[in-house]
Amino acid sequence: MDREQFRKAGYAAVDRICDYFENLESYDVVPKVQPGDIARLIADEAPQEGEPWENISKDFDRVILPGITHWQHPNFYAYFPANTTYECILADMYAGAVSNPGFNWLCSPACTELESKATDWVAKLHGLDDTWQNEGKVGGGVINGSASESCLTVCIAARERYLRLHPNTPFAELVIVATTQTHSLAAKAALILGIEFVAIETKEEDDWALRGDGLRTALEEIEGQGKKPFILIATLGSTSTGAVDKFGEITAVTADYPSLFLHIDAAWGGVFLSLPECHDETFLSAINARAPQSADDVGEGAICAGGEVHSISSNLHKSGLVTFDANCLWIRDRALLTSALDVTPPFLRTAQASAGLVTDYRNMSISLGRRFRSLKIWFALRSYGVTGFQKHLRQLISRAEVFERALLDADKGVPGVVLFTPRRFSLVVFRVVSLAAATPRSDTPDAVAARLERENALNASVVRHANEDSSLMLTPTTVGGKNCVRIAIGSPNTEDRHVLDLVEKIRRLVDRAREEVGDSKQL
Structure with a gap:
């Protein structure tokens, strides 16, 4: 590729990146592929002769995108956030150039x-x-x-x-x-x-x-x-x-x-x-x-x-x-x-x-x-400024607060869902608990162990079925022997409507889990 070919390909790549973000919400969060599906689309050896750039660039759409988990998606709530910005994408281009x-x-x-x-x-x-x-x-x-x-x-x-x-x-x-x-x-x-x-x-x-x-x-x-x-x-x-x-x-x-x-x-x-x-x-x-520094620390x-x-x-x-x-x-x-x-x-x-x-x-x-990582930090902070950086973080916290309130709302929330720990910044960790009514023998060791086992099964079922749905992604955790569900809100693309829709999805997932585990008030 010579300089003019690079110029043309670069313009096309920027356009393709812009199209990606414009259409991001239309993608499944989690790719619908099985192990080996992507590898089968890739040749076993490098080509003997170079290929035209047009063919190579098309394979980003044909081979790579079908196997991408979209961490920038507004419905990505798994693991931890992994933000990117246009400023940093450009910084990486410049860093690559020098x-x-x-x-x-x-x-x-x-x-x-x-x-x-x-x-x-x-x-x-x-x-x-x-x-x-x-x-x-x-x-x-x-x-x-x-x-x-x-x-x-x-x-x-x-x-x-x-x-x-x-x-x-x-x-x-x-x-x-x-x-x-x-x-x-x-x-x-x-x-x-x-x-x-x-x-x-x-x-x-x-x-x-x-x-x-x-x-x-x-x-x-x-x-x-x-x-x-x-x-x-x-x-x-x-x-x-x-x-x-x-x-x-x-x-x-x-x-x-x-x-x-x-x-x-x-x-x-x-x-x-x-x-x-x-x-x-x-x-x-x-x-x-x-x-306090002692005399022994001097020098x-x-x-x-x-x-x-x-x-x-x-x-x-x-x-x-x-x-x-x-x-x-x-x-x-x-x-x-x-x-x-x-x-x-x-x-x-x-x-x-x-x-x-x-x-x-x-x-x-x-x-x-x-x-040369400092270039993208410099570009991002100069573009957003302290005020813009803080506004972004406050928006993440606000989205988590909206989700938390809707999830726990006494009238419209999801029954039998409780916070496992207090919300921390933009992370909400909740747990699905059993709806079974207490009995005179509910506090016996065997009853307590059975309830814990049933509740752990409920939470595991919610996560399993959530991750069968390619439209969102979340991850579990187990702390103190208790299975929980994590909702990590981090994408700048996530809006209030997304987290409110998430509450409704969780409602359906919890209902499905209760049916699967056999948990009801009549137990």
């Missing part, structure tokens, strides 16, 4: 310096104070592909920090600590690093959040077994229920464990820090709080004090209007990353970095080569 690996400042100074500015912009938008920003030359932000990547990165940094504080600690004694509600990224990081993982049980009466007393008990038990907990991964907006751990209580405990690194995974919930009305709910003041550089949050990461590619992938990781002492990840052979050395004038982001991340 394609470079971005492993140091000299590769392309704009890539490095825009990343520093973009992560500071987002930190300020989230309400993170100047200790998290690159401007201060101590803390700072870096853009990774996912929260999982950031979690693994800080686990490496925390491990090296602990080993500097406690040389000769046997590797087998190290432990990564999280909760039963922490995303699987914590367990995966432990698996990759070959380190033991311990999950602390959280409680329904605490809305599944980690509390200080539970943390202290768990740490005492771990240390009593001769283990060395070196990082705690707390959560701001868990995947299952939207739980937010009690960061103030947590740091009050970690103050007594100065070797313990504290990371907050705010993959989904972090963007809601951008709303002033959510600052109390997200415990922003506890995130920003600094621990230690990479050794931070206990009793404070050391790092936090947030995904802009979920509810943050930025095309996947764009995870921001902030750390209060960037030397924690660079001391663990800096490998600089002669061919990567530059005069600017040696003089301490620039940041080489390869030393703050796992990968050497890095994508």
Whole structure:
């Protein structure tokens, strides 16, 4: 393809993308394909001779679109949001045009310096104070592909920090600590690093959040077994229920464990820090709080004090209007990353970095080569502005409130449906309960177990039948042995009419589930 052919194909591609969004609501959310259907449409080997672009581009419609789950669809309520915007699509086009690996400042100074500015912009938008920003030359932000990547990165940094504080600690004694509600990224990081993982049980009466007393008990038990907990991964907006751990209580405990690194995974919930009305709910003041610095901390550089949050990461590619992938990781002492990840052979050395004038982001991340992700963040925030970004988040919350009210309405709602946890931002988690009337023996262990089994079957049936309907997509969760249904509202294309229609669909699904399970008031 030459330049003029690209120009023509590019115009056509933009038109096709616009048509896609214009007709998005007409697509099934979930593709009606079986395993192998798409693969059978693709040749087993690359062609010997090049094909005309016209044939290649047509296969996007013929081969690819029939196998796409449409995360931008207004009736996509599964997993987590994955927003995109026209601004970011254009940014990805430009980033592709100037394609470079971005492993140091000299590769392309704009890539490095825009990343520093973009992560500071987002930190300020989230309400993170100047200790998290690159401007201060101590803390700072870096853009990774996912929260999982950031979690693994800080686990490496925390491990090296602990080993500097406690040389000769046997590797087998190290432990990564999280909760039963922490995303699987914590367990995966432990698996990759070959380190033991311990999950602390959280409680329904605490809305599944980690509390200080539970943390202290768990740490005492771990240390009593001769283990060395070196990082705690707390959560701001868990995947299952939207739980937010009690960061103030947590740091009050970690103050007594100065070797313990504290990371907050705010993959989904972090963007809601951008709303002033959510600052109390997200415990922003506890995130920003600094621990008192003792004389022993002076001059230690990479050794931070206990009793404070050391790092936090947030995904802009979920509810943050930025095309996947764009995870921001902030750390209060960037030397924690660079001391663990800096490998600089002669061919990567530059005069600017040696003089301490620039940041080489390869030393703050796992990968050497890095994508130019900051461009799409810059484009999106400049186009929407703080006001537009906040308006989008408030609309998501408003849609969830509309859905919640309609679902639970005493007269027009769905009978026998209750919230499993209080709505968190734009996530509603509900549970279908049995309509069977209580009897004098309803509280016996066998009766309680039978009721739980029946209710779990009801909720599983609702999800199963929902996902047989290609017009919507939602996902289940199981917490505390109870099956629940998650409704994650995130698409900018979702309107009130969509969530009200969803309530009616859920009514039909619940009726079908009750008939299937045999649940009625007469039981």
